[in-house]
Amino acid sequence: MTFTLPPLPYAYEALGPYMSKETLEYHHDKHHQAYVTNGNNAIKGTEFEGKSLEEIVKGSFGKNPAVFNNAGQHFNHIHFWSWMKPNGGGSKLPGRLEKKIDEDLGGFEKFKADFAAAGVGQFGSGWCWLSVKNGKLEISKTPNGENPLVHGATPILGCDVWEHSYYIDYRNRRPDYLKAFVDSLINWDYVDELYGKAI
Structure with a gap:
């Protein structure tokens, strides 16, 4: 497959004051675009040409x-933009997800x-995650562009640190x-959608 940069699912200023227009312009338009461009160049002539993104990552x-x-970073960022939404966060979770978070x-x-704490504790660059593994929710952290897919888990929420x-x-x-x-940006409906596909 050829990687393409997806548009943001909201306006650049929509996540303020928690994430600024300037951050989204740099992060989406420059950093994510670089992963797309470099990824397309890297897979040319390799066994990964024509495979799905998940197959390539694994x-x-x-x-x-x-x-x-x-x-890995392209996969992570495709979801990262959808893991956030204007007026996100809150304490009202979809019922099945709330029950599972309580249980696990x-x-x-x-x-x-x-x-x-997982995000704060990740030394240097990386991500913190909420994933489904063997039917249970787990929190983890990974360095750089690594994600839970390569550890046998399905990520349903991640934060880029x-x-x-x-x-x-x-700063x-x-x-x-x-x-x-966590308090103001998470799109819990999207997290619940991914949870439903993972179980």
């Missing part, structure tokens, strides 16, 4: 860093604290960025 992990890094993660408030995701708006205050993400 198949290139540990074998072809140039393909994996760009394909000790409740919503504990989930929020543990998810943010590379500096370009937050430095314009929060070095990664905990404040993660708090804003």
Whole structure:
């Protein structure tokens, strides 16, 4: 397949004041576009031409860093834009997801604290995740463009903790960025949609 940059599902200023127009312009138009361009160049003439994005991510992990890094980040960012929405967050979750978070993660408030802690605790660039593995929800963190797909899990929520995701708006205050993400940006309907496909 050929990678293409998807448009943002909202206006550039729609996530303010938590994520600025300037951040989205840099992050989406420059950084994500670079993963698309570099990924397309990296897969030319390889065994990954013509495969789905998930197949490329799983198949290139540990074998072809140039393909994996760009394909992984393209996968992560396609979902990242949809994991956020204007007036997101809140405490009203879809019922089945709320029940599962209570069962597997000790409740919503504990989930929020543990998810943010995973992002804060990721040294350097990377992501924090909520995934489904063996029928259970789990929180994890990964370096760089790695994601739970390569560890046998299905990601249903992720937050980008590379500096370009937050430095314009929060400088070095990664905990404040993660708090804003969890409290005010998450598109829980999309998380629930992915959860439904994963179970």
